[in-house]
Amino acid sequence: MTEDQKQSRRNFIATSVSLLAGSFFVHPVAEALSLWSEKTEKMKIALVGTGIRGCGMFGRDVKRVYDDLVEFVGLSDINEGRLAYAKEFIGVDCPTFLDADQMIAEAKPDLLIVTTMDSTHHEYIIKGLNAGMNVISEKPMTTDEAKCQAILDAERASGKRLIVTFNYRYSPHRQKLFELLRDGSIGDLTSVDFHWYLDVYHGADYFRRWHRKKEFGGTLLVHKSTHHFDLLNWWIDSDPEEVFAYGKLEFYGKNGPFRGTTCRGCEFKEKCNFHWDITRNEHLVNLYVKNESYDGYHRDGCVFREDIDIYDKMAVQIKYKNEVQVSYSLTTYSPYEGYRIAFNGTKGRLEAWIKERQPWEEPSQDDIYLTTNFGERKKIVIPHGGGGHGGGDTRLKDKLFKDPNMADPYRQSAGSRDGAMSILVGIAARNSIESGRPVRVQDLTDIPLEESGRGQG
Ligand SMILES: NC(=O)c1ccc[n+]([C@@H]2O[C@H](COP(=O)([O-])OP(=O)(O)OC[C@H]3O[C@@H](n4cnc5c(N)ncnc54)[C@H](O)[C@@H]3O)[C@@H](O)[C@H]2O)c1
Incomplete structure (x- = not known):
C-alpha cells in the first residue's frame, strides 16, 4: 500500500467517524425525495410489475402502512389475470393498465415503482424518467452494461432521480459492521472474505422461476449477488476496479x-x-x-430443466480502487442458508457467520467477533430485527414514504450510482467467466471510478 493510499484510508475512517458521531449526512436522494414530502397532497404512485414483490412489499404493505401519505393512481403488468388479482390483493381502486406507456401518460404519477422481471427494468425506468417522474426500481437496477449506461444517460438528461431499493443495507448487523469498520478497531482494511450459501430450498427456487435464464435475470451474479456486491461497495467505501471469476452449472439443470x-x-x-x-x-x-x-409462465418449474443456463456455483475475485481485495463465492445448494464474512485489517479482524436459516435451530441473534492482533476477542450480539430481510424492508420503506428527510448516518439509501456499481461487479464477473479473462469495471460504463469517500447515491 502506498503512503497516499494509507492516507486516503485514514481520511476515510476519520471522516466516517465524525460523520457517525456528529453531523448527519444528507443524502442527495433524500433531497430529491423532499420535493414531494413538501407537498400537502398525497404522493401519487404507480406501480409496474404486479408479481409477488410488487403486490406485497410495494403494494399491500405500502397501502396499509402509508395510506395517509400516498395514493395509488395506477397498476400495470403484462399479465391481465395477475393484474386483476393484484388490484384486489393490494386493496386499491385505481385504474389498471396492460400498457405501462398508457399508465404513465394518463395516471401521471409523481413516482413510478418498477417491480417487473429484471431484464425489463430499464424500459420502465427510462420511460418514467423521460416522462419527468422520479423512479424507484427494485434491484438489480438492470442486467447488462448497455442497459445500465442507457439508464444513467436517461437519469442525467431528465433531472429526475432513480432510487434502487437495497434493503440489505438496513439490517441491524450489517449496519453494525459498517459502523465497526469505521471506528478504526481493525486498522486499515486490506481484504474481505465473503461467502454466501443459499440452501436447497431458497437456492433451488431460483432454478424454478424466470431467474433460471441468463436473458431474464442476468445470472445470479447479477440477480442475487447485486445485494452482496452493494454491501461490499458500501462497507469498503471504494469502487470495484477489476474482477475475475469462475462459474459453473453442475448441480441443477441438465x-x-x-x-x-x-x-x-x-x-x-x-x-x-x-x-x-x-x-x-x-x-x-x-x-x-x-x-x-x-x-404460459409456470412458477413451479422443474429445477432440472435442460434450458437452465445460469451458474449454480460462482467464485469471484475483486480488486477495489483503494487496493482492498475481496474473495467472494455463491453456492446455491447448501444444507443451510447464510453467509460467512471476515474483514481483515492491519490491526485485527472483524468476522461473522450469519445463519439466516438452518434445519437444526432457528437463529435468534447474529454474532459479530472483533479480534485484535496480539489482543483480545470481543463478541458483539445483535438480536434479530422483525420483518422482511431482518427488518430492512420496513426501515427502507419508512425512509422512502414516511420521512424522506430522515437522517441517513449510515448512508443506507441508494441511488443509481450504487445500483450501477453493484450490478457492474456481477456483469464483470459474468463477462469474465465467459471470456476467461479479468474485466475492468471502468470499461463497462462511463462512470468515473473513485478510490474512497464517495458518500453519494
Ligand atoms: N429486494 C429484494 O429482496 C427482492 C425480493 C424479491 C424480488 N425482488 C425483485 O423484484 C422484482 C420482481 O420480482 P418478483 O419476485 O415479484 O417476480 P414475479 O415473477 O413474481 O413478478 C414479476 C412481474 O413482472 C411482470 N412482467 C414480466 N415482464 C414484464 C414486462 N415486460 N412488462 C411488465 N411486466 C412484466 C410479470 O408478469 C410479473 O407479474 C425483480 O426485479 C426482483 O429482483 C427483490
Missing part, C-alpha cells in the same frame, strides 16, 4: 438424474427431494397458477 416440466403432475415427485407443491399456497395459486393461460 445435471439432474431425471426431469419433468413442472412439479405439478411430475412422474418423479415421490423420489425427487426438490418436489414442491405450489397448490398448498393460496396466494401463489392466485398470483401464478390461475394466470398461466395469459403468458
Whole structure:
C-alpha cells in the first residue's frame, strides 16, 4: 500500500467517524425525495410489475402502512389475470393498465415503482424518467452494461432521480459492521472474505422461476449477488476496479438424474427431494397458477430443466480502487442458508457467520467477533430485527414514504450510482467467466471510478 493510499484510508475512517458521531449526512436522494414530502397532497404512485414483490412489499404493505401519505393512481403488468388479482390483493381502486406507456401518460404519477422481471427494468425506468417522474426500481437496477449506461444517460438528461431499493443495507448487523469498520478497531482494511450459501430450498427456487435464464435475470451474479456486491461497495467505501471469476452449472439443470416440466403432475415427485407443491399456497395459486393461460409462465418449474443456463456455483475475485481485495463465492445448494464474512485489517479482524436459516435451530441473534492482533476477542450480539430481510424492508420503506428527510448516518439509501456499481461487479464477473479473462469495471460504463469517500447515491 502506498503512503497516499494509507492516507486516503485514514481520511476515510476519520471522516466516517465524525460523520457517525456528529453531523448527519444528507443524502442527495433524500433531497430529491423532499420535493414531494413538501407537498400537502398525497404522493401519487404507480406501480409496474404486479408479481409477488410488487403486490406485497410495494403494494399491500405500502397501502396499509402509508395510506395517509400516498395514493395509488395506477397498476400495470403484462399479465391481465395477475393484474386483476393484484388490484384486489393490494386493496386499491385505481385504474389498471396492460400498457405501462398508457399508465404513465394518463395516471401521471409523481413516482413510478418498477417491480417487473429484471431484464425489463430499464424500459420502465427510462420511460418514467423521460416522462419527468422520479423512479424507484427494485434491484438489480438492470442486467447488462448497455442497459445500465442507457439508464444513467436517461437519469442525467431528465433531472429526475432513480432510487434502487437495497434493503440489505438496513439490517441491524450489517449496519453494525459498517459502523465497526469505521471506528478504526481493525486498522486499515486490506481484504474481505465473503461467502454466501443459499440452501436447497431458497437456492433451488431460483432454478424454478424466470431467474433460471441468463436473458431474464442476468445470472445470479447479477440477480442475487447485486445485494452482496452493494454491501461490499458500501462497507469498503471504494469502487470495484477489476474482477475475475469462475462459474459453473453442475448441480441443477441438465445435471439432474431425471426431469419433468413442472412439479405439478411430475412422474418423479415421490423420489425427487426438490418436489414442491405450489397448490398448498393460496396466494401463489392466485398470483401464478390461475394466470398461466395469459403468458404460459409456470412458477413451479422443474429445477432440472435442460434450458437452465445460469451458474449454480460462482467464485469471484475483486480488486477495489483503494487496493482492498475481496474473495467472494455463491453456492446455491447448501444444507443451510447464510453467509460467512471476515474483514481483515492491519490491526485485527472483524468476522461473522450469519445463519439466516438452518434445519437444526432457528437463529435468534447474529454474532459479530472483533479480534485484535496480539489482543483480545470481543463478541458483539445483535438480536434479530422483525420483518422482511431482518427488518430492512420496513426501515427502507419508512425512509422512502414516511420521512424522506430522515437522517441517513449510515448512508443506507441508494441511488443509481450504487445500483450501477453493484450490478457492474456481477456483469464483470459474468463477462469474465465467459471470456476467461479479468474485466475492468471502468470499461463497462462511463462512470468515473473513485478510490474512497464517495458518500453519494
Ligand atoms: N429486494 C429484494 O429482496 C427482492 C425480493 C424479491 C424480488 N425482488 C425483485 O423484484 C422484482 C420482481 O420480482 P418478483 O419476485 O415479484 O417476480 P414475479 O415473477 O413474481 O413478478 C414479476 C412481474 O413482472 C411482470 N412482467 C414480466 N415482464 C414484464 C414486462 N415486460 N412488462 C411488465 N411486466 C412484466 C410479470 O408478469 C410479473 O407479474 C425483480 O426485479 C426482483 O429482483 C427483490
